[in-house]
Amino acid sequence: MSYNVEFYQKENGEVPVKVFLESLPVKLGAKTLREIELLKKHGFDLKEPHTKPIKGKVNKGIYELRIKFSTDICRVFYFVYSGSTFILLHGFVKKTIKTPAGEIDRARKYKEDYERRCNSEQ
Secondary structure, three states: OOOEEEEOOOOOOOOHHHHHHHHOOHHHHHHHHHHHHHHHHHHHHOOOOOEEEOOOHHHOOEEEEEEEEOOEEEEEEEEEEOOOEEEEEEEEEOOOOOOOHHHHHHHHHHHHHHHHHHHHHO
C-alpha cells in the first residue's frame, strides 16, 4: 500500500519542509528525501529508528521522521490526516540531545493551523 505525503503550507504560501530541504547539504537532503519516500511506502509500519511519536498529551498525534547521515541529525515533524495522508509540518537540524521545545511547539501550531483551515473548508 502506498500512502499520501503532503507538505503543510502556511497561509502566506510558505512551505516549511520545502524551505528546510532546500537549506540542507546535498547528501543530507537526499537522505531526508529517501526517508520521506520510506514513510510514503510503509506508512504506519515504519517504526524506530525511522519514526517516533512525540511525547506529551498536548503533542498527541505528532511524530518525528528521524534522519541521520554521517554526523548530521535532522528531524521532520508530521502527523496523520484522514487515515492514510501524512502531513509533513517542518524540519530542523538537531544539534542537542533533547529536541528543543520550540521546534515541537512550532510543529503543534502548524498542525493546529492545518486542521483549523481544513475544517473551515468543509
